Amino acid sequence: MNEGLLVILLLFLPLVTFVVNRLFIGKKWPVLSGYLATLILIITTLLSVVLAWQYYFEYGKINGTYALFIPIDEPWLSFSNSLSINFTILVDALSVMMVLVVNIVSLMVHIFSLAYMKGEDRYGYYYAYLGLFTFAMLGLVLSGNIFELFIFWELVGISSYLLIGFYYTKPEAVAAAKKAFIVTRFADFGFLIGILLLGSLSNQFDIVQMVGSLTSQQTLTQGAGTSFIGLSALTWACLLLFMGAAGKSAMFPLHIWLPDAMEGPTPVSALIHAATMVVAGVFLIARFFPIFQLDGTVLTIVGIVGAFTAFFAAIIACTQTDIKRVLAFSTISQIGYMMLALGVDDNILNPHLGYTAALFHLFTHAFFKSLLFLCAGAIIHAVHTNNMLEMGGLRKLLPVTHIGFLVGCLAIAGVPPFSGFFSKEAILFAAYQQHKWLYAVALVTAFITSFYMFRLYFSIFWNKPVKNEHTHEGNWLIKLPLLILIALVIVTGFIPFGNFISANGKPLLLPMHIGFSVIPVLLALLGIVYAAILYFKESNVPASLENSFGLVYSTVKHKFYIDELYQFITHKIIFNGIGNASAWIDKQVIDKLVNVSAGITFSFSIAIKKLQSGKVQQYLLIFIVGILCLFVLFLV
């Protein structure tokens, strides 16, 4: 099939589900809309498999390098001859991989939701918004124009808003949706300025041409010439792009929206807030990687922020009791890993290992994290609570979920042979070669990760004696996606990922040294053992440990009070300070001026109206005196 048509179908079919479900059938025939959306997603997934197959194995490779193709390039909003927002489809190794991931995870979520969301109010709209999200996410990864990317970037933001706020009568959900949108909006503001800056540096909005023109030596010196507050324009641009990426990918300090976003339906969390949208930041940096490479400082910052976030989120995850929030923090932590990997990329020692490692981790993470979230969904579906302290001993009641969760935990902990092991290994290796300190942080984080994941696992499935309630696992619609994802998590690690994705398109062999892997794997096992000691059986050891840490524990539990800090800044300073101040100035200064000028006119007229006394005789006197005066004047 023609690749342009293929991509167009792939991209716009989910939009069709959005329009049809939202406007026409979503309200009247919700069940139908669910099946329609799932059917269309099956089609697009097949199409994406075809696309991937054709790209990777048929036409993509030219002279041993994966080339990029631009099947469609239509002007949408052109500002001048060179600056223009085009509808450009960019097919390259990166975007094809992302299309595959997005479609597969989205399909799993669609199937899972058929059972999970059954009987919900606005079931049809739920599928409509899922369709909108899938469309926007596919558009994002296929964009060949930076503004087009920004457009889809905003669209995934709004679909995330709609889906987090799906239970719109719950105030927490509304607040969480609002918070997610505004925090990412703030980051997008930086992204937008970054786009403008890059646009003016390269005089292009087209990504390929922009990268080409910026990496050529001539414009680089031009760009470096103009500096602002000590940093070159290019550095600023990269920093601002990273700001956008950090917002979407919940990097510290813009991570605060992601845990709250768990108010949305759980399958949505699996799709948007674990597997696809939140890794858009990683995708963004990967997409503009040649530009980032021009400036080492920004990449270093990316690496440091990533490592710090990974560590920081892992610490918090150890104290949370809401299972979805634990998973949310683990997502933040894992994305931190990906950022770290991008940050430690360098093209001298081991060419572009970090780049490939980051995307490999993105790839594997998408599957094991959506598996974990869907398992969490199945658990919540069965026991109707999010709190892990109220669970325990569920392994017999939910056998498939149990296996799925265990596999997911092993993968995220980095235990071979599950997929997470391979990608994490690659990241650690890249970090080891570049920054020993970052490597150390990553290693510690790996230990903490396995600890908190197994804390979660043991608390849910063991801990208490097996219950014999009539809780059931749900039908095959719930089990099928879990089984598929389990298979994917086991398989994907063995894919020679470097053969397909690398920074320069040439195949790259991911290094795998047994000796190097010993320490991380041992640390992971240690974490599991430690978690087992504390949580395998119900005991009061964890509680007493919490008490012994006291203040430290409560600080961590409250996420280092960062939310409260933001609350203070936004409510007290911006809202009460600036907002009320401007409203006050408007009423009391500017409007007063208007009213005062009216008042002056009014009092002046009050003053002179006394002349108009209404006494005819007085007028007459003035008249006569006036006449006499004139008389005298003319006579004399």
Place this chain on the structure above:
Amino acid sequence: MPEVLQKILWLSTALFFIGVYGMLTRRNMLAILMSLELMLNSVNINFVAFNKYLHPEKLDGIFFFLFIVTIAAAEAAVAIAIIIHLYRYHKNIDVGETEELKY
């Protein structure tokens, strides 16, 4: 200028300013109307006198005298009608007291 004319002009001037004085000082509307009549009639005297002593061959002054008398009569009729109505409403014809339309 004939001696007589001069004397007549003194008379009419005196009458006119008596009228002005009355107009400015009286509060009673009827009195004001009467002062107005005085002023008009002083003008009438002037017209007739000028006609007789300066241009005896013409009748223009007499015509104007007749016009003014007619208008004065009409005006008095209207004014007195207003005053009577005012009196009916206010039981009073003092100009200072009727100030509904002020401002």
Place this chain on the structure above:
Amino acid sequence: MIVHFLIIVPILTILIMLFVQKQQVIRAVALTGAIIQLLVVINVLWQYVLNSDMTTGNVMLQTNVMWFAPLNIHYSVGVDGISIVMLFLTALVVIAAILVSWKEEYLTKEFFVLLTLLALGAYGFFISFDLFLMFFFLELAVIPKFLLILNWGSGNKTYSATKLVLMLIGASAILFMGILGIYYASSNGSPSFNMLTLKDSGMVYHWQLIFFPFLFIGFGVFTALFPFHTWVPDGHSAAPTAGSMFLAGISMKLGGYGLIRLVTMLMPAAAQFYSPYIVLLAVIGILYGAFATMVQKDLKYMNAYSSVSHCGFVVLGIGMLNPVAITGAVLQMISHGLMTALFFAAIGMIYCRTHTRIIKEMGGLLTYLPFIGGLFILAGLASLGLPGLSGFVAEVTVLVGSWQLPFLPYRIATIIAAASIVVTAVYILRAAGTILMGNTKANHFDTPIDARWYEKWAGVLLGIGILIVGVLPFLILKIISPTIHYWQS
């Protein structure tokens, strides 16, 4: 020839309305007139496309008749790319305004006559190319507002109506001084009001410097330029729904349109000189308006302040004086016109049902009013610049245009203007979250009935407009950008 119908149709509509009595007939006549007017506008566009080759952007379909010879005043009308899109905007908003006030019981005839009169003023303003004629129509679009607010308004309406009309009339007075200045100081000897000849002849530089502020402030007050914006919140909130829609959707655009004519045709040289000041005022307006919006408690006040912020983008684009930014300003005028009209329509519909406009007193309305709530969200999303809706296209074009000038203060101004998108998101989501979502406070309802057919049509009409601008901006660019390039050159 067809251009004259733009003036004739509203006049005929008014005349017919004067002679019919029944309420149903009056509103039907008003609606028919507005729809015929839309058809006329479509026809004008068609003729424009046929007559011009879409690249020159010159004024088409011109008529020039002497109106008052001693003062050289002409009845001079025509259309170019900018006026056509503004005519479209006017036609759409007027139809929607009539539909929204379909059930107006009180003094129905007078209401629709005044509304049509306002529309007449706007149509005439957008097609006149003689400054005096333009001024005449501008006044026609101001005075009826006083009656509209006073008779059908709510709240502190006497104060608001007086304030609005006095400020606008004051602005007109200043504007007229500027027009007279141009009239006498235009350098080709014989005084002229005709914009096209004024463009060709040009004015002496120092005269331009003197008279530019008059015209700028005059038109600026209409666009809610920063220190002269206080008529906007009071006026909009006191006006009836259709009045607010007209005020925000069209009246504020009269100023923007005038400013574009001013900086591109009448006084380009002085505009260069004053550009930094314009940009400064615009940026203050954008950010300050946005922050003031954030703390408003009344929905109509909120939307009015957000209009101040959004119209700042219009002025910013114009002040930057480059074709892209001015294109953005035109797009922003269209976008803001449609979006804010929709917003006011939705607010009016909500008010009809809840009898309150205070944000905190409402909650969970989406359950009862899914359609109206949807309209509110659509307008809100357009306002916060969601791609695919009109606001994004307009704001991005202004920002890209502003960024073109490699002059640091202008870049900083652009950044500050861009920062407003965050604040916009805050207040839009806060309002939508509070009134539409969350817990229902059902005791405030007495008729929880969703939109009626006329309300639906009004919303759908404006919504389609927003979507077309947002999804297919290149169609509009094809019409406006040749004109802007033509006048800029």
